[in-house]
Amino acid sequence: MSQNNLISNRRSSVGVKVGSVQIGGGAPVVVQSMTNTDTVNEISTTEQVAQLARAGSELVRITVNSVEAAKAVPGIRARLDDLGCHVPLVGDFHFNGHKLLTSYPDCAKSLAKFRINPGNVGKGKKRDEQFSTLIETACKYDKPVRIGVNWGSLDQEMLARIMDENANSSDPQDATYVMREALITSAIESATKAEEIGLDRSKIVLSCKVSGVQDLISVYRDLAARCDYALHLGLTEAGMGSKGIVASTAALSILLQEGIGDTIRISLTPEPGGSRSREVIVAQEILQTMGLRAFVPLVAACPGCGRTTSTYFQELAESIQAYVRDEMIVWREQYVGVENMSLAVMGCVVNGPGESKHANIGISLPGSGENPVAPVYVDGEKKVTLKGDNIAAEFRQIVDQYVSEKYPRKVS
Numbered sequence: 001m002s003q004n005n006l007i008s009n010r011r012s013s014v015g016v017k018v019g020s021v022q023i024g025g026g027a028p029v030v031v032q033s034m035t036n037t038d039t040v041n042e043i044s045t046t047e048q049v050a051q052l053a054r055a056g057s058e059l060v061r062i063t064v065n066s067v068e069a070a071k072a073v074p075g076i077r078a079r080l081d082d083l084g085c086h087v088p089l090v091g092d093f094h095f096n097g098h099k100l101l102t103s104y105p106d107c108a109k110s111l112a113k114f115r116i117n118p119g120n121v122g123k124g125k126k127r128d129e130q131f132s133t134l135i136e137t138a139c140k141y142d143k144p145v146r147i148g149v150n151w152g153s154l155d156q157e158m159l160a161r162i163m164d165e166n167a168n169s170s171d172p173q174d175a176t177y178v179m180r181e182a183l184i185t186s187a188i189e190s191a192t193k194a195e196e197i198g199l200d201r202s203k204i205v206l207s208c209k210v211s212g213v214q215d216l217i218s219v220y221r222d223l224a225a226r227c228d229y230a231l232h233l234g235l236t237e238a239g240m241g242s243k244g245i246v247a248s249t250a251a252l253s254i255l256l257q258e259g260i261g262d263t264i265r266i267s268l269t270p271e272p273g274g275s276r277s278r279e280v281i282v283a284q285e286i287l288q289t290m291g292l293r294a295f296v297p298l299v300a301a302c303p304g305c306g307r308t309t310s311t312y313f314q315e316l317a318e319s320i321q322a323y324v325r326d327e328m329i330v331w332r333e334q335y336v337g338v339e340n341m342s343l344a345v346m347g348c349v350v351n352g353p354g355e356s357k358h359a360n361i362g363i364s365l366p367g368s369g370e371n372p373v374a375p376v377y378v379d380g381e382k383k384v385t386l387k388g389d390n391i392a393a394e395f396r397q398i399v400d401q402y403v404s405e406k407y408p409r410k411v412s
Contacts, residue, residue, distance in 0.1 A: 003024040009261050011259050012025065012229060013026070014202055014230055016154055016262075016275065017144065018144055019059075019111045019113075020168075024230030027073055028152075029261060030058050030263035031057055032058060032060065032061065032264070033055075033057040033059075033060055033061070033279050033283075034051070035061070036270070038325065039062050039069040039074075039076070040066070040107075045076050046063060046079040046080055046083070049085070051275075051277055052277055053085050053279060055294055056296075057087065057276035058087065059090055060089060061090055062076070064091040064092060065095075066096075066100075067104075069195050070100040071104060073106075073107040073111065074098055074107060074110045075108045076110075079128075084288075089110065089111050089112055090114070090146070090359060091115065093114060093116050094116075094117055097130075097134055098118055098121065098122075098131075101114070101134065101135060105307050111213075112143070112144075113205075114145045116134050116147060118147060118190040119153040119154045119156075123157070124210040126396045127329045131161075135198070136198070139197070144260045146204075147187055147191055147194065147204065149186045149382040150209045150236055150279045151208075151236075154182055158182060158185060158189075162178055163178055173200065178218050180218055180222065182217055183210070183223075184222055186206060188227055191227070195386075196223045199335055201229060201272065204230070205231070206223065206230070206235065207227045207237035208223055210236060211238070214252050215275065217254055220233065220255050223295075224260045230263070231261050233255055234248075234252075235247055235252065238266065238267045239268070239270075244269060244283050245268065248282065249286055252264055252266075253290060254288060256287070264283050266280075266286075268282065276347070291318075292340040295339075295341055297324045297343055298342055298369075299320055299345060300342065300346075300353060301314075301342070301346070301347075302348070302352070303353070307348040307350065307368055308347035308367050308368065310347075310368070313346065316365065317345040320392075320395065320399070323399075324341075327403075334409055335409060335410065336409075338407045341406075341407075342359045343359055343360065343361050343362065343399070344359035346363075346364045347365050348364075348365070349366075350367075352365065357380045359377070361373070363375070363386070363390075363395055367410060372387060373387045374387065378402060
């Protein structure tokens with residue numbers, strides 16, 4: 001039985017088109033990310049959007065929080081188009097989105113989707129009016145909307161209502177249940193209201209983000225059971241480095257395995273000097289290691305042990321992994337299926353030859369005390385034995401040759 005057959009399918013049957021990208025409706029799970037530049041700075045924002053798109057982000061969200069930011073959006077879109085980068089832009093609106101979208105129609109037109117938070121579009125009567133304005137604007141310009149609920153900014157009136165209902169219940173639940181129910185109710189009621197205003201359900205994506213792994217799993221299980229809107233997954237405020245990666249992977253992998261989620265974002269706090277693209281790579285690797293999608297050739301490498309006192313195999317594995325990811329920018333435009341290629345960089349004779357034979361291309365480096373030679377296997381057969389100081393360069397040449405000979409060229 002294939003890995004995909006083990007994954008239940010509870011994904012939305014309703015497809016949402018965001019520019020050229022489809023979310024839900026049987027489409028593969030979509031990877032998205034968000035810039036952390038000041039949107040007012042058109043140049044830096046354009047550069048980061050392009051960087052994220054090159055890394056593989058299929059949607060990129062930008063903050064639109066001020067008049068100046070709204071004015072900058074059309075320029076950012078134009079700059080990206082001039083670069084040949086046509087990734088759809090999503091505008092992230094809080095508090096004043098109704099004013100910005102109506103006052104600056106070119107901003108609305110330049111965005112492929114709006115993201116709004118029902119917890120901060122206004123209070124009381126203003127909330128309903130301002131929410132209606134946002135949805136009417138989306139209808140006017142034929143834009144999809146993500147209704148993104150966040151437990152850090154819940155609609156307080158709704159939360160109070162659900163707390164009262166729970167307190168008066170014959171079987172009151174704990175505070176955690178109330179919070180989860182408030183998230184789900186806010187999302188579904190907001191989506192229902194948007195449909196009543198005139199937004200088709202094929203224009204609606206929902207999300208209910210929290211920062212706790214178990215809470216996220218419970219919320220999305222309930223949300224998926226109670227609606228068929230396309231769902232965006234993400235663990236909000238996941239954290240920095242390995243903590244953020246592990247927490248996001250733990251939560252999203254369980255939901256994806258259950259067939260829940262149509263698009264994902266990994267909300268990592270960048271390390272000082274770190275690349276924003278890391279969150280894209282993590283999202284891709286989650287989907288690819290689960291067998292849901294393929295983005296870039298994966299490199300298998302052994303962890304090392306007392307037989308591999310040399311760090312050479314580690315350095316080679318790192319350089320090959322970086323090489324294929326960089327080359328994929330070109331390969332994906334030229335070849336069909338190269339993202340499914342598998343590579344192996346092994347450090348000694350114990351598992352090296354066997355693992356190398358299982359990969360499309362594998363190299364078994366010598367361990368401590370072994371002969372200083374490195375056999376290379378191509379599709380299970382020994383092709384050549386490398387030795388000397390140019391093993392890395394020669395191995396890359398073998399990879400390049402394999403790609404050019406194995407995968408058909410795209411027809412332009």
